[in-house]
Amino acid sequence: MEKVRFGIVGAGNQGTHYAVELFCKGAIDNGVLTAICDYNPVKLEALQAKVGADVKAFADYKEMMDSGLCDVILVETPHYQHPEIVMESLKRGLHVICDKPAGVYTKQVREMNEFAAKHDARFAMMFNQRTNCSYRKMREIIAEGGIGELQRVNWIITDWYRTESYYASGGWRATWDGEGGGVLINQCPHQIDLVQWIVGKMPKTVRGFCQYGRWHDIEVEDEVTAFFTYDNGATGVFITTTGEAPGSNRLEISGTKGKLLCEDGKLLWYKNAVDSQEWSKTSENGFIPPNCEIIEVETDGKNPQHAGIINNFANAILGIEEQFVSGPEGINGVELMNAIELSGWKNGEEVVLPVNEEEYLKELNARRATSRVKEDKYVAVGDMSNTFGTKKS
Numbered sequence: 001m002e003k004v005r006f007g008i009v010g011a012g013n014q015g016t017h018y019a020v021e022l023f024c025k026g027a028i029d030n031g032v033l034t035a036i037c038d039y040n041p042v043k044l045e046a047l048q049a050k051v052g053a054d055v056k057a058f059a060d061y062k063e064m065m066d067s068g069l070c071d072v073i074l075v076e077t078p079h080y081q082h083p084e085i086v087m088e089s090l091k092r093g094l095h096v097i098c099d100k101p102a103g104v105y106t107k108q109v110r111e112m113n114e115f116a117a118k119h120d121a122r123f124a125m126m127f128n129q130r131t132n133c134s135y136r137k138m139r140e141i142i143a144e145g146g147i148g149e150l151q152r153v154n155w156i157i158t159d160w161y162r163t164e165s166y167y168a169s170g171g172w173r174a175t176w177d178g179e180g181g182g183v184l185i186n187q188c189p190h191q192i193d194l195v196q197w198i199v200g201k202m203p204k205t206v207r208g209f210c211q212y213g214r215w216h217d218i219e220v221e222d223e224v225t226a227f228f229t230y231d232n233g234a235t236g237v238f239i240t241t242t243g244e245a246p247g248s249n250r251l252e253i254s255g256t257k258g259k260l261l262c263e264d265g266k267l268l269w270y271k272n273a274v275d276s277q278e279w280s281k282t283s284e285n286g287f288i289p290p291n292c293e294i295i296e297v298e299t300d301g302k303n304p305q306h307a308g309i310i311n312n313f314a315n316a317i318l319g320i321e322e323q324f325v326s327g328p329e330g331i332n333g334v335e336l337m338n339a340i341e342l343s344g345w346k347n348g349e350e351v352v353l354p355v356n357e358e359e360y361l362k363e364l365n366a367r368r369a370t371s372r373v374k375e376d377k378y379v380a381v382g383d384m385s386n387t388f389g390t391k392k393s
Contacts, residue, residue, distance in 0.1 A: 010076030102330025104180030147255030155238030159247030177371035182220030209211030210344030215243025
């Protein structure tokens with residue numbers, strides 16, 4: 001195999017971005033786009049015109065999978081469909097990369113993971129933010145004990161501003177039945193994944209305070225504050241919204257040996273000369289903290305994002321390098337999102353992880369039953385050039 005052949009299911013915003021900006025512009029070294037699929041003929045024809053006649057178009061994703069044209073499937077559809085398409089790929093021996101989130105609720109993701117364990121084809125999540133050099137370095141420093149015992153995690157990520165026209169661009173958007181949630185499941189899956197990946201562990205309990213349609217004419221959450229507790233007593237706060245402008249993106253992780261601060265494209269390490277707990281027990285002064293050196297951390301400077309994940313996956317298939325992201329890891333972020341959402345539905349009541357799958361699904365289905373049906377206002381894909389904002393830096 002000289003080039004790994006990719007097929008994209010979903011010709012919406014993200015699928016079009018991959019096809020046009022990555023494959024057509026040669027960003028995937030050992031991969032080539034051979035097929036595209038979408039049930040919407042307008043979107044499919046629009047993408048076909050951009051990628052050329054050499055890329056075959058399909059209205060049925062199973063027909064595309066059975067065509068023999070693909071080695072890898074990229075899943076770029078509404079969230080509820082992700083596990084189904086992943087399993088159909090794996091069943092046929094096709095490798096698959098699933099865009100975020102892995103699914104809407106943990107039960108369907110767990111079943112997908114169990115299915116994947118029985119099949120040999122490769123499976124990855126599109127956790128492109130894990131390629132960010134700052135986040136990789138934070139994870140490395142924490143794993144090596146650089147900040148000591150974890151004390152606090154704070155992430156305020158409010159630079160997800162969205163307009164009413166964004167929510168009107170797809171009938172499935174911002175509905176319980178079409179999307180399964182709002183800012184948590186659409187904009188924030190990468191950060192929800194990172195908040196546990198960087199720290200190296202999941203919270204023990206979650207309390208979620210969600211506001212539904214506060215800033216937009218939608219039925220799902222567009223304003224969230226979540227409170228975490230960890231097994232050692234450390235705490236965390238995660239704040240996000242799609243209604244704030246200008247927004248912020250500030251991640252701060254504190255421990256007894258210092259803290260890491262990631263903001264505005266810089267990673268700072270506040271490094272204590274002495275562990276704060278050791279200093280507290282030995283210092284004769286009641287007010288002075290240990291000396292602290294502030295270091296601007298050097299990284300490898302690499303942040304290849306989506307192209308990095310796809311290139312790595314193709315190279316892993318060809319035996320050139322190890323696969324960076326494992327597909328089954330996608331359940332962790334869904335677990336956290338479900339816990340925040342469930343707590344929000346219960347007026348901030350504490351939820352212990354792992355989340356009660358049946359309770360969550362029962363509550364979700366009750367909301368799906370009364371979900372507002374919307375018609376697609378636009379059929380053209382959106383401009384993705386500014387969508388990532390500071391999330392990439």
